[in-house]
Amino acid sequence: MAEDMKRETRHRPAMAEAETKDADAAGLGTIKSLSDGISLSLVLILASVATIFAVVFYSAERIDLFANNKSVEQIERLIELELDDVSSISLEYGWWNEMVEEVIYGRNMEWAESNAGGYLQKNYEMDWVLSLDANGELAHGKHGDETIASIPAAVMTPELKQLISEAIHTDFSAPKPASGIIDINGEPGLVGITSFTAYEPTNLEIDRSHGALILIRMLDREFLSRWSEDFQVGELTFISKNFRNNDIKIEQYNSLVISNVQGESIGHLIWNSESAGKRFLSLVLPWAIAVGGFILLFSAMFYYKLRSYSRIAQEHLTELNSSRKTLLSLAKYDFLTGLANRSLFVDHVSREISHCIRHKRKSAVIYIDLDGFKSVNDTLGHSTGDELLCLVAEQLAENVRKEDVVSRFGGDEFCILLTDISEDSDIYRVIEKIHHHFSSPFTIGDMRLVIGASLGIVIIPDDTTDCSNVFRFSDIAMYKAKSIGQNGHCFYTSDMEETSRNRTRVKSQLAGAIDRNELYLEYQPIYTLSDREITGIEALARWQNEELGQVSPAEFIPLAEESDMICHIGYWVFDRALNDLVKITQDTEVELTLSINISARQLRSDDFPSKMEEIRERHGIDLSRIRLEITESLLISEHANEHSVLCELSEKGYRLALDDFGTGYSALGYLQRYPLEVVKIDKSFVSDSLASNAFLIKTIVYMADMAGMTTVAEGIETPEQEEFLSSTGCMYGQGFHFSRPLVLEDTISLLKARQNSLLS
Structure with a gap:
């Protein structure tokens, strides 16, 4: 019988070769027609890929335009809100009997400092607090840490005088502030002015202006810097109309014209343009190129292999693949727990990333580190530690679906790949199961061992579409969970990586x-x-x-x-x-x-x-x-x-x-x-x-x-x-x-x- 097997093996190549020739002859016409069809398909695929890239670039341009317009609207709204704030504060303190009595007529400088000048600067961030009497003379003035005796000419501009005139000609039963923007030494100042007006009961005259309260909040570098930080707008800077610097080209930035109360431009407020479109391109374009290239490559390979493959080659390839699969099976699984090892798990994650991108689905990787395992290993020995790892592997495998993947990543670290997630609750269910199992002791012989599990979770593709980042991010999240306390979990957020670098x-x-x-x-x-x-x-x-x-x-x-x-x-x-x-x-x-x-x-x-x-x-x-x-x-x-x-x-x-x-x-x-x-x-x-x-x-x-x-x-x-x-x-x-x-x-x-x- 052995001799028959040898003879069969000896004649198999010749038989296969003959069968291959017959198959080639029989399929020659089919191959030609398929080749013509594939050639046409390649042309159509190229046209489709070009259309996709055109749509991607057009979308990126529109995204940038939309983001920049929204940014300009945001800055305009912020200026309006600040101007309204200055106006409302001036109204609150200008329509105040005690303010008129103490500052305008009493000239009580100590009271003015405590309740007007210094108080408004400290509590409401006013740069200039000026109290004018009915004759237009300065009753009390405050700028910075200094009490001023007169208003500088750079402040008392025609625009400011216009606002003062508007404020004092008001309905004294319901005074309204005058507000606007003026240019002070090349910087915009938000001005709110209210006529000093009395209301009953008072000994003051009711139906007349007793002067004016002028509040100015400067849009200076410090204030704009705080806006940039608070509202995440990049590097806000005011460029005066008289500013000359060839290194700064306004057209390269988002800009907003700042006009004074007379409608004249006093300069531009500029900030870095949004680059949402570029970020969109950086995310989408590599995958679009990869998918397009994959389609073209696959089509070309199929075209040529269809012409050259023979039955004997297929048989040899099948045998080779079978042997390769056997070797890979031995190399891809953990010998202790039987779970997928690191190499196989990385392959699964890499394929799952492509799947998520193609089908617009979500997956998750849960990185698990056992809390207290080292103590068990050191005190009870490695054999007990190995048994505990097997129990943990068994429990983790029971907590997931058949299509999910559980891996022993190394030592006392495990990973779970949850595929095709429909809702976030799917992830939480698995997390709750894991924590529930680890809240109970593991029994080994007559020993009951209690350990915890710290979990770091990464969502694909929301958090990343890079395989190496999946494991790096989940590791960062796991250590964040471990820092909070044992048997906890933490989802990765972008600030964690910055925190890790800062650390x-x-x-x-x-x-x-x-x-x-x-x-x-x-x-x-x-x-x-x-x-x-x-x-x-x-x-x-x-x-x-x-x-x-x-x-x-x-x-x-x-x-x-x-x-x-x-x-x-x-x-x-x-x-x-x-x-x-x-x-x-x-x-x-x-x-x-x-x-x-x-x-x-x-x-x-x-x-x-x-x-x-x-x-x-x-x-x-x-x-x-x-x-x-x-x-x-x-x-x-x-x-x-x-x-x-x-x-x-x-x-x-x-x-x-x-x-x-x-x-x-x-x-x-x-x-x-x-x-x-x-x-x-x-x-x-x-x-x-x-x-x-x-x-x-x-x-x-x-x-x-x-x-x-x-x-x-x-x-x-x-x-x-x-x-x-x-x-x-x-x-x-x-x-x-x-x-x-x-x-x-x-x-x-x-x-x-x-x-x-x-x-x-």
Whole structure:
């Protein structure tokens, strides 16, 4: 039989060749007719592709035109709204008896400054506040920080005089403001003018003008810059009609003619043109080219292969494809879970992207990272970890449809491809199923293991049509979800990538911040609530970088805590704060308590107490004046070194405080494990509704009091909050209601000022 098989195999090529020749002869006429048909089809396809490209370019041009017109309409509307705002404010303050009495007739400059000039500048962003009496003389004028004695000629233009005349000739029973735009030193000013008019009851004459209130808000560079930022309009700039600069061509920008009250052009407001059409082209054109090219290529290949293929070639190709599929099957699946591996999943996603674009459908990729898996692997062994991965794979496969794809992407990371999504609710259903399964323990033998899953979701094609970006974006979203908390999920948004880049840039700059002397300290005073005495200060790290500007501590401290940078920053803060405390004591003769925040990474260092002592002894500060603040999450940490270091610091004489108490971790049992002296009530309880948090705050104060600890309330911003906290028995407080964080010099000035007030 084996010999027969060999003989059959030996004769198969000849037989196939003969069959192929017969097939070629029989199909020659068919091939020719098909070739002619395909040639005509190619011509029609070329014409169709050209039509598509013409439509795409025309659509892009129309989109740009529409976007630019809408942008001009938006700016026109903004100017109208600003002009209406200036007019309504002038009416509100011009038709006011007390204003007329105090400013026009009383010439009460102090009253005018508090209620008109400085007040309107500060609260309503007015650049010029001018009060004219009935004779047209300036009763009170304010420009910038200066009180002016006369109106400059550049301001008192014929256009302004025209508006004044319109304002004072009004119906005194219902005065109306006059408004318009004037040119002041080459910049447009929005003017609102109301006649000073009296209404009953008053001793003033009712039916006459007592002068005019002139308010001017300048459309200067600072104001336009704020508009650009608030309304996402690119680089608004005013170009005066007298401005000459060959580098600026107005026709290259969106522009709006700014006219004065007499209808004369005083210049142009210009800004960057919208490029929505170009963005549309950048998204559509590559795929249109790809689809058109694919159609042409496929047609050409079909045409030539139809003429050259033979049956023997087909047989060999079939065998080759069969072998190739077998090899690919072995190479495309994860050996442990049986799921598609990374390579196969990438192929599925790549094909799905094309499918979504062709059929205008949506798909989603869910990137899953297991929370707590490393701990299982390290403590229970890799065999248990492998079993857990198989259970997770099984659960994930049960949560999706047959047409969806589940992949083990590597390690404890999994990916799911949800195809042909009709509604967003389809995605949420899968997410809810996953979270539901991970909320219950996994059973392995007699062990019940609880782990979480952080999910990052990308929508195709809404978020991207690039395969590599699908995985990069979903990874970014997953890490965002992990930063929020375990067993959470997060959909990718475009700002996340910028956040990721900013994070990398901030971390890079932070590494050299100390060497470049970019860090500095501010101090927030801590007051006694009973008599408002300053008893201490909290040192707060600040960072001003030449490239990044002022970086918030909420941004750079968490980044520093990811590495040993937080230890270097912590020692720097401690050293600088003690040095400043010595200066404060010498300059004010006031001995304050200094509060300094300590991170978990610092406490995990064995030599932390000795380094702290070395710094403290160098400055000669008494231990009782130093309060080290730790976060609530440290109380439930199982890290042995943290507990021993805290106890050692307490034994040395450092005062320990629990910061941000009440944010969800600790209980009285944890408080009793550590030598704490102070509990700081988190500002979220103080700044939110006191009515809803009153019982919780009273409970915290009571718990601390029973444990022999004092309480400090953070984030006090109003007198009502101060009064309530004092009534609960809370002893100390800090917040903007008392004082913002201050640099060293301002802290010393504050203490001296309080001393002087007590002496006087």
